[in-house]
Amino acid sequence: MLTSLSIDQLRQITHGEVLGKNRTPQISQISIDSRQIIHPDQTLFVALRGAKADGADFIPELMEQGIRMFLVHQDWKKVNVFQDQATFILVPDTRKALQQIASYQRGQFSKPVVGITGSNGKTIVKEWLGQVLGQSFTVAKSPKSYNSQVGVPLSIFGIQPYHQVAILEAGISRSGEMKSLESMIKPDLGIFTTIGSAHEEGFSGLKDKIQEKLQLFQDTKLLIYCQDMVEIAKEIEASFPKDRLVAWSVSPGSDFTVSHKIIESKTRLFLVAHDLRAFTFLVPFTDKASVENVTHVIVAALTLGQDMPDIQEGLDHLKPIDMRLTLKPGINDSLIIDDTYNNDLAGLKVAMEFLSQQRPKRSKILILSDLLQQGLPEKIYSEVAELVKSYGIDQLIGVGQDIKRLEHFFPEKPTSIQAPRLFFSNLTLRASKMI
Secondary structure (H helix, E strand, C coil): CCCCECHHHHHHHHCCEEEECCCCCCECEEECCCCCCCCHHHEEEECCECCCCEHHHHHHHHHHHCCCEEEEECCCCCHHHHCCCCEEEEECCHHHHHHHHHHHHHHCCCCCEEEEECCCCHHHHHHHHHHHHCCCCCEEECCCCCCCCCHHHHHHHCCCCCCCEEEEECCCCCCCCHHHHHHHHCCCEEEECCCCCCCHHHCCCHHHHHHHHHHHHCCCCEEEEECCCHHHHHHHHHHCCHHHEEEEECCCCCCEEEEEEEECCEEEEEEEECCCCEEEEEECCCCHHHHHHHHHHHHHHHHCCCCHHHHHHHHHCCCCHHHCCEEEECHHHCEEEECCCCCCHHHHHHHHHHHHCCCCCCCCEEEEECCCCCCCHHHHHHHHHHHHHHCCCCEEEEECCHHHHHHHHCCCCCCCCCCCEEEEECCCCCCCEEC
16 A cells, blocks of 8 residues: 555545454555455455345454454444444445545656556556556556456555555446446556447447546546547547557558557557557467557556567567466376466555365465566565465475575575465576466
8 A cells, every 4th residue: 555544644535434442553454355465554445235245244263363443333233332442434335434534545656657548458558558558657456357447445444655656447338337436546657458349238328338438537637548440439539639549550640650560479569650650569369359559558658658578578579468477287187377477565465365265275385476567575474474374385496596585585495375385496487477
């Protein structure tokens, strides 16, 4: 999280009422899942109400884990039972309060934020753009498809002070939903991918759907879109001044005119900017959808000022999206979780949680390479060590130079299940993370 918060700050942000034993801790972690608590003494648990469960039902269990700060609905009847043991912030709607905290945290981040929406391609563009920009910058991005009313706040809480750019995706299923997402994301640069029939029943028509999604970009400095997508282009160009638009097209006249040539299993992309600067990139895809998505990525990277060689380096290692959290059978009845698509702290947390949901095995082995472009190594590997302990990893195989920093967080001779066996190699692997 970008900024630790006191109880009084949380009360002011959420306009809530504070009850219970005030221990005045600084909150640096926010959780909505009782299974994902790592630093209980620094965690605020937000009790969300869903169709099947109420997060407040887990409060007794969470107190046993050491959590003493809770955000609950103001009509929760058991607050009097526990208020002598913990601090409670009571609000009319915990989901709205979660979003208010996220909006505050977003306001603390002064570096560029990229917001992505559309019917298809949001997650792919986000993942690929994160990998390309990661060649030059420390990047925060939404884990998996965290693009909903709850997923967006969780994504924002993953942004750290050392990040230089954040990439957040926004997904909606009906009219009226984008306003709250926009108030949290507040993108500096926007990308509108495509429009399609997904969630069609939540809108009065195609125009309504596009207009709803465009609310995400009401205050963006620049908005990237494909001018060949006629319906999208028509609404965008009627809603935004030209100096805030970055259009690309296969036809001349756009900010970037794009052409391509297929070379065996790759595509060579040619881009000519409106000022006649020319760019050439080689991408490892030939299908129309992938070429379209990667063009959004390239235009965004150029707009953010990334150099051509770094963009190409990132493009050289792009992988299909299905290499995220792929479960594969191994020998001797083992299971392999292939998450080599990217290698960052947020992705590691998601992979570890995915690991915990699989059927139990005799041991858990984590193969992890250096986490490059992620900020201060001391901070990063401290958090990696906490994840390894929290999820009970039995053996850790580290590949690279910086990964050896993990040795400082574990005893030489393991004495408990929280201390895994460690093995390190100096080899460099592109396959960055497997569990």
